[in-house]
Amino acid sequence: MSADSWPVSCQVLIIGAGPAGSAAARWLARAGKDVVMVDQQPLGRDKVCGDGLIPDAHQALERLGLLDRVMARAQRAAHVGCIGPRGGRIDVPGHLAVLPRKVLDEILNLGAQEAGARFIAPARFDAPLEDAQGRVCGARLTVNGESREIQADWVLLATGAVPKALTAAGMCERHTPSGVALRGYVRAPSMVGEIKALEVVWCKPVQPGYGWIFPAPDGSFNIGVGVTDSHRDLAGKGQKKDVNLREIFDAFVRHYPPAQRLMAEGELIGDLKGAPLRCTLKGARWTRPGLLVTGEAAGSTYSFTGEGIGKAMETGLLAAEAVLAHGAEDARVRATYETALRSLQPKYDLYERGNRVNRFPWLADLLIWRAQKSPRLLARMSGVLNETSNPGNLVSLKGLTRLFLE
Known part of the structure; x- marks a missing residue:
């Protein structure tokens, strides 16, 4: 982007173009706000995720007017298959689908641009800009090796689980994640129709967590393992426990025959990739003057299920609604958003209790x-x-x- 075309200001600057950032951008732009959305990676980025779209994701996508576009590309499913350590199984019904994040995030991003949001990538967030009173009034970014600044009435930080941006913005309270996950894609046409549900497997080799196999589009499957409580919290810094995700993944494959067959008969597409998780709406400050933290950066993932897509979009919409409701009234915007997140906190606490199953x-x-x-x-x-x-x-x-x- 040339210096002449660089936007020097906007009403809302959104850092991060995942589900939370794109949902907020679309909602704000549709309401007439001047929105700029930036991301470290260009359109079509990959993101480590289970890719499962459960009912809360469907509801958020419907609010955004994007559900039909997503479902046209997704693999539908009617059940979550819960498999216990001794092999017992129960299929739990629900409105479900699977769509790789590379595709989902592109649909959401294009939906935001369609509504009028401007998108800039790759652009790395370096630090917030502050006025004389210390209120955030924009951001300093690195674009193509050059430092750029954008002034903004509001900055929304939707940068996911990696704490670097949170730390730069002075919002990080816990530097280590709540959990970690490893996933891969396997193309296995021979198993299409045999694994129809989103299979979640609890077994001792994956304790405290679970393994999964989710049927994805085009004869492929998302297979992975997630481990909760992967870090001990020591004065907010945390300490990694003895967790080797690749060894846990291999143990899951050995334990669960369909996983063993999938890896034997299928073709691994790319490499297995790991990622951190931030859960239970903890680990970061939610607001400071001029800035709102949303999505997984705010800990929007459920610890019990590891589900984060729907809740990321939901928190992004809550941030957008607070800005639309109160505009330049900083204290009221922040209070409205924090109240909305606090109203979700009891549910997160209950899901943390459910985490006993893991x-x-x-x-x-x-x-x-x-x-x-x-x-x-x-x-x-x-x-x-x-x-x-x-x-x-x-x-x-x-x-x-x-x-x-x-």
């Missing part, structure tokens, strides 16, 4: 065994998927007692 895989065996005999319990598990049931209740002492009474 720590103690035998709980998955118990839940699956009872759900096979109890339509009511299966309905409650479907409610967890649809966010209408409390996952923490399923694994509380009271909830476990109820399992034997239903």
Whole structure:
């Protein structure tokens, strides 16, 4: 981009063009705001993710007017297949789909541009600009090796789980992630139709976490492992536990026959890739004057399920709505956004309680065994998927007692 065409100012500058940033950009631009969205990577970037679109993602995409475009490219599924350490299985119904993030993020990004947002990439966020009172009023970026500045009424930080941008903006409270994941794509036409559900597998080799196989478009599958509580939190800095994701992935493949067959018969597309996760709306300040943190940078991923796409978009929309509601009234924008996030916090806390299943895989065996005999319990598990049931209740002492009474 030439110096003549560089935008010197905008109303809202969004750093990060993933689901949170693009959702906020589309919502703001459709309302008439002058929006500039920047990202370190160009359009069509890859992103390590399970790629599962569960009901909250469908709802956010529908609000954005992009659900039909996404579903036209996605692989649909009707169930999450929950498989316990002893091989028991229950299929939990839901509105589900799988679409690689490379494609999903491009659809969301183009949707934001279609609404009027300007997109600049590759552009690295270096630091916020501040006025004389210390309020954020834009950002300093590196573009093609040159330093550039953009003035903005508001800056939205939607930079994902890597803490570098959060640290540069003075918003990082925990430098290490809540969990880590490793995934790969395998093309295996011979197994199309055999794995139809989003399969989630709990077993001791992956404790405290789970393995997955999700059917993706074009005869391919997303296979991976996620480990929760991968770092000990020591005075906000954290310390990595003894976690070797590749060894855990290989152990999952050996443990679960469909995974073993998938890796044997299929063709690995590219390399296995790892990524951090930031969960439970913790680890970062949400706001400072002139700046809102949203998406996974704010910890929008659920610790129990590892689901983050829908919640990233939801928090991006909440940030956009706060700006639209109160404009230049800094304190009111921040208070509105923080109140909206706090209203989500109890649900995140409940999903953290549900995370016991990842720590103690035998709980998955118990839940699956009872759900096979109890339509009511299966309905409650479907409610967890649809966010209408409390996952923490399923694994509380009271909830476990109820399992034997239903």
